[in-house]
Amino acid sequence: MSEEGSSYDWAHKAFLQAFLSKSVMTVDEIKPILAAVMSARDPNRPTLEGDVTAPLISSTIQAINERLTSVDYEIRSTKDQTNKHTVYALVNTTSDSLTQLATTFTPDAIAYIKRVLDCMFETNNTRNREVMAVTSIQASQLAKAPTRSRQSQVGGDEDSSIQAEAAVKSLTIAESEKVLADLFDQDFIYKSRANYYSLAPRALMELRTYLKETYNEPAGDDEDEPAIVRIRDCDICREIVTVGVRCSNRECNVRFHDSCATQYFRSQRGNQRTCPKCKGEWLGDLFVGERAANKGQRRTTGGRSSNVRSEEEEEEDEDE
Ligand SMILES: [Zn+2]
Ligand SMILES: [Zn+2]
Missing domain, CATH: 1.10.10.10 (Winged helix-like DNA-binding domain superfamily/Winged helix DNA-binding domain)
Structure with missing residues (x-):
């Protein structure tokens, strides 16, 4: 099977076709399609959904991607930050994808x-x-x-x-x-x-x-121009975090997806959770994503009602 998966033929083409009609596919959506395509190629040895393993999926995608690089396309996968499902998509790889x-x-x-x-x-x-x-x-x-x-x-x-x-x-x-x-x-x-x-x-x-x-800007030549990092990767899986948790130390760059954080702290000994980078206590009280907009996420310094304050006021308020 691995041999068949690695050389590009019409079955790969048929599988690629599915990506053209569906912008994103989960593993569960890929399985029946790949099974049907493989069965059509070799009717004497039908491929069942259960036969579609992770290695088969990746070798098939790898063969397709080898063909696609010249036209700046690639099938990529990522984990949905909210439900942890792996999803695949055919993406344009040029930098200005807009x-x-x-x-x-x-x-x-x-x-x-x-x-x-x-x-x-x-x-x-x-x-x-x-x-x-x-x-x-x-x-x-x-x-x-x-x-x-x-x-x-x-x-x-x-x-x-x-x-x-x-x-x-x-x-x-x-x-x-x-x-x-x-x-x-x-x-x-x-x-x-x-x-x-x-x-x-x-x-x-x-x-x-x-x-x-x-949105990220590299550091300037002198110390007055530190790098600006607005888009950060998860310290566990290295994918962008737009929904997740951040270190309780606001100066620290560590960001985790929720599931990656759970996985990381499960493997840490003891009750004390510490940030892998700054070694500060990890309180898990600061979020990335929609939850960061909720006023309850931070320990407010004063008794002021926080839900009507603007972003600028927040900044001033927080710079202790
Ligand atoms: Zn992650
Ligand atoms: Zn930290």
Whole structure:
């Protein structure tokens, strides 16, 4: 079986076809498809769902990926941060993966998606609150394009900045809702019960490089310019964390997915949980994701009602 799995033939092609029609597949969804494809190739030796093992799946995907590299595509897998299921998706591997959305979305819609991403990973992703999601209200507010484009050319004359402004048009609320609905249908985003939009596994696989290139900044030459890290990987599985837990020491960079944290601390001896990096006590009281938006997550310093304060006030308040 391993021999058959490693040389590319029409069975791989048929399996790849399934990825073109379904944007994301779980192992349970892959099994019957791969079984059917293998059985069709060798009818005398039918492959049952139970015969579809993890090595068969990976050798099949590996053979397909060898063919796909030249066209900048790859089947990747990741674990869903919320339910731990492994999911597979056919992704574009070019760094600016947003460009491929151009086949589905208009330039104004893509500019809107960028505003939503900026809100997720900059506005709603501060030192104190790594929410990494936007509320549906924020998503609606972002339909309106900013009056001054941040993309206007450096040193450009007035004409070019006017052009840049004119280049991005606002969407109507209805149009923005349609974009979000399409992204949801294509498994790019999740919407929570509390009406937060966040990136789904497909987007995290596809935008991995883009997100790091866009929102992380390397350190400057002198000490005054430390690196800015807004997108962090889990210290256990090395995948991006947008839903998880963080070290109780806000200066510390350690982030875990919930399941990775459980796994890690289970293997630690004793009752005292300590951070693997800063060795501080791990209280498990600071979150990444929607839970970070809930005021209950931090020990507030004063008696002020915390639910109406802005992000700036939070920052000031917290800098002790
Ligand atoms: Zn992890
Ligand atoms: Zn730490």
